[in-house]
Amino acid sequence: MKPDFSKDPIEAAQQRPIFFDTPGMDELVHMLVAMAEEVAVLSERLDNAQALLESKGVLSPAELDNYVPDAATRQQRLAQHQARIARLLSVLQPDVAAD
Amino acid sequence: MSTDSSIRNPDHPLLAQANAEEGARQRFVLALKGHLGRTLRPRMHEVYQQQALPRWQAEQGRSPETEQEVAEALYAEPRYQYWSALARAAQEHMWLAVAAPIERQRESLQSQCESLRQSARGSLTLNPEVAPPRVLREVDIHLQPGGYLRDEGPQDIMAGALYEAGGNLYSQGEGVGTRESKADCAMRFLREWAPDFTPRRILDLACSAGASTVPYALAFPDAEVHAVDLGPGLLRYAHARAEALGATVHFHQADATATPFDDGSFDLVVSHNAMHEMSPETQQALFAESHRLLAPGGVCLHQDVPLRLADFDTFSRVLYRWDEFFNGEPCWSAYGNNDCEALLEAAGFDPEHSHTGLFAMLDNSFSWYFAAGRKGAASCNGTASQKSTARQQGAAA
Ligand SMILES: C[S@@+](CC[C@H](N)C(=O)[O-])C[C@H]1O[C@@H](n2cnc3c(N)ncnc32)[C@H](O)[C@@H]1O
Secondary structure, eight states: OOOOTTSOHHHHTTSOOOOOSSTTHHHHHHHHHHHHHHHHHHHHHHHHHHHHHHHTTOOOHHHHHTOOOOHHHHHHHHHHHHHHHHHHTGGGOTTSOOO | OOOOTTBSSOOOTTSOOOOHHHHHHHHHHHHHHHIIIIIIGGGHHHHIIIIIHHHHHHHHSSOOOSHHHHHHHHHTSHHHHHHHHHHHHHHHHHHHHHHHHHHHTHHHHHHHHHHHHHTOSSEEEOOTTOOOOHHHHHOOGGGOTTOTTOOOSTTOOHHHHHHHHHHHHHHHHHTOTTSBOHHHHHHHHHHHHOTTOOOSEEEEESOTTSTTHHHHHHHOTTSEEEEEESOHHHHHHHHHHHHHTTOOOEEEEOBTTBOSSOTTOEEEEEEESOGGGSOHHHHHHHHHHHHHHEEEEEEEEEEEOOOOGGGSOHHHHHHHHHHHHHSSOTTHHHHHTOOHHHHHHHTTOOGGGEEEEEEEOTTSSOEEEEEEEEOSSOOOOTTTTSOOOOOOOOOOO
C-alpha cells in the first residue's frame, strides 16, 4: 500500500494500513513484534528473580536449572501461555482488545 | 519526587506507576521505536537510491519527479514495507504498553482526580454543545486509543492520562524529559522579544493535558490563566494535574478558533504544538481568534516543531509524509507547508511587530519554531524581531 497524496489523509486513517503486496504479511509483522515483546518481558522477569535470589543468598544458578514445577504451578503456566498466545495473535481479532 | 515545574515532565501523583512487567513492555517498545527511528529510518535513503530508484527508472524509462512518484518507487521496496509495518506495529504496541498501568490504576487515578478537583482553586467548564473539527472526530491523533475526544463518563480522564504518559515515554526515548519545557522556552523568548511585557490575563489554546499551561500559571502567579481544548477527558485530567502541581488554571471545553471569551480580554494568547494538528483553515482561524482576543499591546505566541517541508528534497518529504498517512498525523504537511508570516498578517498583526523563526532551548539541544505577533501600537525588541529564515529539521511528535 502506498499513500495517495491526492487524497485527504483522514481517509487513510480509517483502517490499519497494509504495506506488503503479499496478503497476511503485515499481520505477521505485528505478531513478530508482539513475540519479541514477550521475550523482553520474560528476560527482565528472569533477571529480576535471579538478581533478588542471588542477592539474598537463597539459591545458586545451578538450582534454577534443576527445578521442576508441581501440578498446580503447571496449570498456572498453561493459563499464562494461553494468555500470551492470545496477545501474540491479537492482530487476527481486531475487535477483541488485547490485554 | 521532583517538583521542578520548569522541566518538561514534572513528577506528580496522577502519573500511573508501571509494575515490573509493564515497565519491561515500555522499555521494549522504546527500544524498538528508537531502533526504527534512529537506526533504520536514516537507511531508507540508501534503499531508495540502490533499489527503489533503479527499479522505477527501468520500468518507466525516466526518474520519478513528484512526491507521488517517489512514493510509488519507495513503497514498492520490501525493506521499506518492513520498516513501515514495524513502525506502525511499534506505535500500536507503544500505546498498549502505556495504557496498561493506567487501566490497572484507573479507579484510583479517577478518584484522586475527583478529590483534587473538589478542593480546586482553578476550575473546569465543560460544554458538550461544542462541535469538534472533522479531523479530531475521525482520526486518533498519534494513534492514541480513543483519540483526543475519548469520553467515557463524567469522571473519565483516560484521554489526558494516556496523552501525558505517551508523551513522557516518548521524551524518555529522546532524553528530553528533564529539559526546559516548551512554555518556559516561550517565556524566555518573550522576555527577550517584549521585555516590557508582563501579562495579567493568559490563555493557552489547545492545552491538551495542560503541560504547557501550568508553567505560565506558576511563573505569573498574579495573572489569571485560562486554557481551552475540545476533549473532556483531556480537560478533567488537565485540571486535576494543574491542581496537583499547585497551579491555578481555568479550563474550558471550547474550540480554539471560537472561544467563549470577549474581544480584547487577554494580553497573552499562546499555543504549544497545536498548529501541526490543525487543518489550514483551523490554523488561520487560530491566528484570527488570537487577534480578536488580545487587548491592544497584547501578544500572541504560537510554538510548534521546526518542520519546514520546503527545506527538504522530494524524497525526504515523502518520508515525513509517512506519519501523515499512517501514524495519525493527518495535518503534518498542512503545518509543514504553512506560512506563519502570512497567517499573522492576515489575522491583523502588523509584520513590523511580528516574529517568526527558530528559538533555541536553554541547553541549545533543540530549537522550536515560534510565530509571535503583538497587537496595536506597543513596540517590541528590534533585534529579536528580525525574521529568521534559517529553519531546520523537525522531529515527529
Ligand atoms: C499536541 S496537543 C497540544 C499539546 C499541549 N499544548 C502541550 O503543550 O502539552 C494538540 C491538542 O490540540 C487540540 N485541538 C486540536 N484542534 C483544536 C481546536 N480546534 N480547538 C481546541 N483544541 C484543539 C487537541 O484536542 C489536542 O489536545
